[in-house]
Amino acid sequence: MDTVGRIYGDVGLGQFHITLSRPVERGDYVAVEDESHGAILCQLDDLKRKSDLDLDRADRMAGGVETPIHESLLGIARTIGYRDGQGLVKVPTLPFRPGAEVFRAEEPLIAEVLGLKRHSATGAYVGLLRNHELRIELDINQLVQRHVSVLAKTGGGKSYLLGVLIEELLRHKVTCIIIDPHGEYGSLRVAAEKNGAHERFGVESQGFGHRIHEFSPDVSLNPNAKPLSFSLRHLDPRDLLAFMGLTNVKSFLGPMKKLLEEVQSLNPDYSVKDLVQAAGRTEGPSFEILHERLEYVEQTRLLAPEGTTLKELVQKGDATLINLRGVAPDVQEIVVGRIAATLFDQRKKEKVPPLFLVIEEAHNFAPQQGIAACSRILKNIASEGRKFGLGLCAVTQRAARIDKSVLSQCNTQLILQVTNPLDLKAIAQSIEGLTDGMTEMIQSLPVGVALVTGGGYHTPLFCEVRPRATRHGGESVRIVDP
Ligand SMILES: Nc1ncnc2c1ncn2[C@@H]1O[C@H](COP(=O)(O)OP(=O)(O)OP(=O)(O)O)[C@@H](O)[C@H]1O
Ligand SMILES: [Mg+2]
Numbered sequence: 256m257d258t259v260g261r262i263y264g265d266v267g268l269g270q271f272h273i274t275l276s277r278p279v280e281r282g283d284y285v286a287v288e289d290e291s292h293g294a295i296l297c298q299l300d301d302l303k304r305k306s307d308l309d310l311d312r313a314d315r316m317a318g319g320v321e322t323p324i325h326e327s328l329l330g331i332a333r334t335i336g337y338r339d340g341q342g343l344v345k346v347p348t349l350p351f352r353p354g355a356e357v358f359r360a361e362e363p364l365i366a367e368v369l370g371l372k373r374h375s376a377t378g379a380y381v382g383l384l385r386n387h388e389l390r391i392e393l394d395i396n397q398l399v400q401r402h403v404s405v406l407a408k409t410g411g412g413k414s415y416l417l418g419v420l421i422e423e424l425l426r427h428k429v430t431c432i433i434i435d436p437h438g439e440y441g442s443l444r445v446a447a448e449k450n451g452a453h454e455r456f457g458v459e460s461q462g463f464g465h466r467i468h469e470f471s472p473d474v475s476l477n478p479n480a481k482p483l484s485f486s487l488r489h490l491d492p493r494d495l496l497a498f499m500g501l502t503n504v505k506s507f508l509g510p511m512k513k514l515l516e517e518v519q520s521l522n523p524d525y526s527v528k529d530l531v532q533a534a535g536r537t538e539g540p541s542f543e544i545l546h547e548r549l550e551y552v553e554q555t556r557l558l559a560p561e562g563t564t565l566k567e568l569v570q571k572g573d574a575t576l577i578n579l580r581g582v583a584p585d586v587q588e589i590v591v592g593r594i595a596a597t598l599f600d601q602r603k604k605e606k607v608p609p610l611f612l613v614i615e616e617a618h619n620f621a622p623q624q625g626i627a628a629c630s631r632i633l634k635n636i637a638s639e640g641r642k643f644g645l646g647l648c649a650v651t652q653r654a655a656r657i658d659k660s661v662l663s664q665c666n667t668q669l670i671l672q673v674t675n676p677l678d679l680k681a682i683a684q685s686i687e688g689l690t691d692g693m694t695e696m697i698q699s700l701p702v703g704v705a706l707v708t709g710g711g712y713h714t715p716l717f718c719e720v721r722p723r724a725t726r727h728g729g730e731s732v733r734i735v736d737p
Contacts, residue, residue, distance in 0.1 A: 257359040259285060260330065266350040268334065273357050275328040282385065282696060282717055284360035285332060287351050292337045295347060296360055296368040300692030301331040333690060335714055338367055344713055362387060370712055379423035381416070383456060385704060385717035393667060394711030395427055399611050399646035402637060402664055406682060407671030409652045412702050412720065414439055414729040416669055417613065417650055421574055422724050424611055425463050428572035432598065433613040434591055438580030441479055442728030443467050456721040463725060468570055471578040472557060472590060480578045485593055486562030487527065497596070498558065498589055499548035500628055510541040524560050527553045555586050565597065569607045584619065591620050592629030599636055602643045609644030612636065617649035618656040630658065637664040654678040659685065667709035672700040688715060
């Protein structure tokens with residue numbers, strides 16, 4: 256075994272100090288032999304170089320005087336544990352002995368204690384354990400049943416990683432609905448160009464062509480999409496109030512019912528225009544407000560006598576993109592609200608298969624401050640969706656700006672580089688088991704490395720994200736060509 260140092264000083268059950276004789280990196284796995292349980296897996300949380308160089312001598316060095324420096328590399332390690340006879344991860348009940356040797360952990364021990372299996376039938380392969388050749392596969396049942404968040408600063412690699420996750424879900428025939436505000440995910444149809452990374456990670460390039468369905472309220476801007484609209488005939492008075500942004504249901508439900516009955520009796524194939532006209536000719540303050548809001552709904556052009564059907568939108572085992580590129584933010588909120596509410600309702604009645612609903616730019620749709628037209632339904636799905644097989648995936652560049660109750664309901668977190676202190680604080684508050692060392696490391700993660708928590712693993716893992724099998728659609732726009 257490869258010795259890297261020795262334990263010194265006071266030794267705690269969860270944490271201890273190492274004087275290092277070999278260079279190691281923060282986050283590396285090490286092992287200590289325990290008399291009763293054999294090798295115990297530990298992880299280096301922090302490193303520092305201690306020296307006897309004081310200010311005086313450093314000043315003299317600056318003046319050209321040579322001076323010997325005695326230095327040592329010290330580390331702080333955290334005990335992860337060992338697997339007991341029943342396969343549970345346990346931490347020894349007695350601290351290690353000072354002076355005990357610390358080894359570089361070998362891959363079989365890391366794999367056993369962390370629970371990294373080679374290939375599992377229900378695993379979504381997202382990448383390799385950092386600096387190792389061990390696959391990280393997230394448990395798909397946990398992903399869908401217990402929600403996911405993808406968090407990183409802008410350009411941190413969220414959409415790339417989400418693409419990886421969706422490829423895996425498609426491989427496992429999990430139905431996905433993706434709210435795609437920038438129209439980035441159409442590239443899931445196209446196979447990626449292969450590079451060296453594909454070989455190392457064991458990834459084949461593969462496009463999902465006909466298994467990606469795309470809809471948009473604006474097909475002139477998004478010509479690959481089919482038109483998205485909602486069927487007026489399937490909306491009851493409550494649904495219509497939601498489209499109008501009227502949350503005071505008690506005041507408006509009666510007048511709205513009256514309007515609907517009136518237009519239905521005149522023309523069974525009624526349009527929003529008929530409703531606008533009916534509200535315009537009815538006297539009373541409620542109808543004035545309904546008239547104004549119905550005019551707004553008419554302008555959104557989201558409602559049609561025959562809208563997109565649920566069967567078109569939800570195709571078992573495939574992914575549907577709701578491309579909102581170029582759509583006004585208020586209209587985006589209405590679309591997300593309606594789709595989320597319909598999916599939730601249909602899942603409760605088991606009329607659609609279990610689903611994974613991905614919300615990109617989730618801070619806009621479930622904000623911590625203020626309210627979006629779809630906030631309430633997204634919060635409901637976050638808290639109750641798992642009972643009905645409706646998994647939520649919230650993707651955001653502003654962890655501090657997304658509704659805290661939504662964030663804390665996500666049991667699997669995929670975190671890439673985050674530097675904003677408020678976002679880091681929100682992440683630290685919503686995730687159990689994140690150490691101070693890990694929070695610090697999140698600030699300097701290179702592109703392509705994620706901290707994975709949950710997903711079937713009991714301890715957070717640093718993951719080198721695997722290359723995409725499909726083309727990534729969120730490439731930065733080149734302003735100046737070389
Ligand atoms: N794992 C990875 N391997 C290689 N390149 C990556 C990886 N992750 C991200 N990139 C590259 O980094 C850039 C930014 O990635 P991405 O579009 O996923 O960021 P983002 O977090 O979604 O940004 P935004 O907040 O602007 O949407 C892209 O050009 C992408 O190709
Ligand atoms: Mg993105």
